Amino acid sequence: MNKYSNELINNFPEYLFNEINQKKIAARHMGKDIIDLGYGNPDLPTHGKVVEKLIETAQLKKNHKYSVSKGIFGLREAISKKYINNYGVDLDPNTNVVNTIGSKEGLTHLLMSVLNPGDKVIVQDPSYPIHHFAPLIARAETLKVSCLDTSDFLTKINDILKKTKIKLLLISFPHNPTTLTVDQIFYDSLIELAEEYGFLIVNDFAYSDVYFEKNKPPSLLASDKNLKHSVELYSLTKGYSMAGWRVGFAVGNSDAVGALTKLKSYIDYGTFQPIQIASTVALNELDDYPFELSTVYKERRDLVQEYLEDLEFIVQESDATMFVWAKLPKRFNKDSLKFSLDILEKSNVAISPGIGFGKFGEGHIRIALVENKQRIRQAMKNIKAAL
Numbered sequence: 266m267n268k269y270s271n272e273l274i275n276n277f278p279e280y281l282f283n284e285i286n287q288k289k290i291a292a293r294h295m296g297k298d299i300i301d302l303g304y305g306n307p308d309l310p311t312h313g314k315v316v317e318k319l320i321e322t323a324q325l326k327k328n329h330k331y332s333v334s335k336g337i338f339g340l341r342e343a344i345s346k347k348y349i350n351n352y353g354v355d356l357d358p359n360t361n362v363v364n365t366i367g368s369k370e371g372l373t374h375l376l377m378s379v380l381n382p383g384d385k386v387i388v389q390d391p392s393y394p395i396h397h398f399a400p401l402i403a404r405a406e407t408l409k410v411s412c413l414d415t416s417d418f419l420t421k422i423n424d425i426l427k428k429t430k431i432k433l434l435l436i437s438f439p440h441n442p443t444t445l446t447v448d449q450i451f452y453d454s455l456i457e458l459a460e461e462y463g464f465l466i467v468n469d470f471a472y473s474d475v476y477f478e479k480n481k482p483p484s485l486l487a488s489d490k491n492l493k494h495s496v497e498l499y500s501l502t503k504g505y506s507m508a509g510w511r512v513g514f515a516v517g518n519s520d521a522v523g524a525l526t527k528l529k530s531y532i533d534y535g536t537f538q539p540i541q542i543a544s545t546v547a548l549n550e551l552d553d554y555p556f557e558l559s560t561v562y563k564e565r566r567d568l569v570q571e572y573l574e575d576l577e578f579i580v581q582e583s584d585a586t587m588f589v590w591a592k593l594p595k596r597f598n599k600d601s602l603k604f605s606l607d608i609l610e611k612s613n614v615a616i617s618p619g620i621g622f623g624k625f626g627e628g629h630i631r632i633a634l635v636e637n638k639q640r641i642r643q644a645m646k647n648i649k650a651a652l
């Protein structure tokens with residue numbers, strides 16, 4: 266209990282990954298070489314051109330001032346071009362786009378700017394933790410819908426909509442942690458529901474550019490021709506390996522994007538201008554880089570999948586993301602936290618327990634593909650030896 270934090274923050278549960286993180290740090294202090302496949306922190310480098318542009322522009326005095334809260338025009342224009350080229354979606358850089366400090370910040374402030382206290386939000390479970398908490402930060406209520414596969418997701422949403430007035434549906438495809446993807450028809454159906462019942466759909470599109478072969482994940486916005494019901498959070502974190510740069514966007518419906526832009530104008534002055542300029546280079550000039558990085562993730566995924574299947578895990582087939590999601594063999598009694606702690610202790614490998622992503626994630630583990638192939642192979646050998 267913290268005497269100064271408010272009720273909301275006091276009531277937030279202890280971050281479930283903390284236990285593993287603390288054990289990981291303690292083991293490292295003892296000199297153990299922990300292979301960290303727990304945290305989804307990309308290990309691949311940001312492209313040299315982007316780094317060079319940052320260095321060049323950081324040396325100019327004019328870039329040391331406050332930037333623009335909603336992002337410089339060139340950056341907003343670059344993301345608009347990407348949307349028209351990749352998805353056929355026409356975004357006005359002035360009304361349909363706002364630059365955010367990564368998709369996580371964008372999502373949280375978006376929800377704070379469109380929700381009223383008590384509004385109801387449907388959230389996928391399991392999910393990236395902020396999806397569970399951003400609605401609560403906005404003082405809204407969450408309705409959790411299990412989503413370990415997408416086959417009956419629409420039916421479940423439909424059932425809720427028939428009984429309950431909801432304000433917002435929060436989804437994320439390609440999905441962390443389950444790696445699930447959807448097609449455009451799926452989004453068409455969601456938009457039809459949004460039209461019928463009148464709610465906003467927010468898609469966290471953080472993994473838009475991490476996909477294998479030709480399976481480019483579709484954009485929700487492409488199903489919403491007049492951008493009436495949808496907002497998407499786009500990010501350079503994963504696709505361009507720019508996690509620490511904190512560059513993302515909220516794009517889509519102008520009322521929702523406008524509300525976020527207004528809130529942000531009270532809160533921040535935008536990120537350091539050289540970061541915005543360098544990010545513009547990434548979007549304008551490095552279309553192929555995300556796919557190059559994805560090829561590396563795919564090789565790693567194949568390696569992990571092979572080991573896990575050999576150990577009788579059921580691995581989720583996937584076309585995208587930088588994770589492997591797998592169901593524990595029966596003998597582990599669905600206890601993903603215990604399993605992950607045991608693995609850390611016995612094999613010096615950190616992984617994420619499915620329960621950390623929501624109650625429907627229990628019985629699963631997530632492995633982040635964020636070490637090189639040699640280290641990943643070593644990790645899998647260690648796990649095999651420990652089981």
Ligand SMILES: Cc1ncc(COP(=O)(O)O)c(C=O)c1O
Binds near residue numbers: 368501511
């Ligand atoms: C679904 C999802 N959304 C957002 C993020 C954070 O992205 P950003 O760095 O753009 O805030 C992550 C990072 O793991 C994620 O998995």
